[in-house]
Amino acid sequence: MPEPPLSNAEFDAMWRKKHAATRRTPLVIGNWKMHKGVFEALELADEIAALVRTGATDGVRIAVAPAYPALYPVSEALAGSGVSVIGQDVHPEPEGAFTGAVSAPMLMAAGCQGVLVGHSERRQLFGDTDEAVRAKTLAALESALYPVLCVGETLEEHDAGDAEAVVERQLEAVVPHLDADGVKKLVVAYEPVWAIGTGRSATPEIVDEMHGFVRLVVARSATPEAAIPLPVLYGGSVTGDNAAAIMAGLHVDGVLVGGASLRADSFASICRAAR
Numbered sequence: 514m515p516e517p518p519l520s521n522a523e524f525d526a527m528w529r530k531k532h533a534a535t536r537r538t539p540l541v542i543g544n545w546k547m548h549k550g551v552f553e554a555l556e557l558a559d560e561i562a563a564l565v566r567t568g569a570t571d572g573v574r575i576a577v578a579p580a581y582p583a584l585y586p587v588s589e590a591l592a593g594s595g596v597s598v599i600g601q602d603v604h605p606e607p608e609g610a611f612t613g614a615v616s617a618p619m620l621m622a623a624g625c626q627g628v629l630v631g632h633s634e635r636r637q638l639f640g641d642t643d644e645a646v647r648a649k650t651l652a653a654l655e656s657a658l659y660p661v662l663c664v665g666e667t668l669e670e671h672d673a674g675d676a677e678a679v680v681e682r683q684l685e686a687v688v689p690h691l692d693a694d695g696v697k698k699l700v701v702a703y704e705p706v707w708a709i710g711t712g713r714s715a716t717p718e719i720v721d722e723m724h725g726f727v728r729l730v731v732a733r734s735a736t737p738e739a740a741i742p743l744p745v746l747y748g749g750s751v752t753g754d755n756a757a758a759i760m761a762g763l764h765v766d767g768v769l770v771g772g773a774s775l776r777a778d779s780f781a782s783i784c785r786a787a788r
């Protein structure tokens with residue numbers, strides 16, 4: 514007989530029991546998007562390395578996602594600092610005639626440890642489908658890059674009450690296709706599209722509730738044991754002023770920051786608020 518599906522309440526009880534014993538180190542990722550060429554990126558990387566040296570970022574794990582040309586120089590500049598460098602996107606194939614694309618082995622060789630997949634700007638502006646996001650996630654894992662799977666609903670979907678259905682669809686397109694090791698390496702970022710770059714962050718209540726839902730979907734489509742330690746980050750207009758309230762959510766393990774990650778001082782204030 515198939516097992517009855519895990520209820521929300523059952524999983525929540527299980528998670529609360531385990532979570533109390535395993536509070537994770539917050540992860541703060543700066544997504545530099547198409548900002549900062551090699552020289553500006555190196556300046557910011559040096560400033561971040563200096564912050565790390567002074568202890569301003571103690572108690573948080575940090576990653577930055579520079580544009581492709583800056584990946585290698587920034588990863589060299591940050592070597593040994595504890596800050597990891599990740600890509601902003603990846604092509605599913607390891608190599609080939611795909612003008613303009615960059616593969617997972619290339620990201621690895623450039624010093625990356627992870628990569629964003631399915632960022633809403635890729636989905637909306639570059640046509641990344643759920644299937645493409647799945648292929649990119651699998652390619653990342655194949656190359657030992659940890660995937661940061663971005664999910665989130667648009668304003669129309671939010672207003673129509675479809676946020677959970679959209680996030681569930683985006684997760685279901687990927688998570689059931691991962692093996693146990695892949696789920697272990699997975700990071701999920703909930704980024705409601707209406708909150709990205711708009712100055713209108715989701716409320717801490719919306720964030721925590723959706724993160725709990727993300728964990729439940731992963732518990733169902735992988736295993737509850739895999740969903741409990743899953744890092745679930747929030748992204749969308751995170752600043753030094755709202756990061757602490759957002760991070761207070763029990764299900765919130767970190768933040769994915771765009772605009773406010775482009776300056777060392779605002780990035781540092783988010784790191785301080787996150788711990």
Ligand code: PGA
Nearest residue numbers: 709710749750770771772
């Ligand atoms: P934002 O971007 O912080 O500028 O809203 C977040 C993101 O797109 O990851």
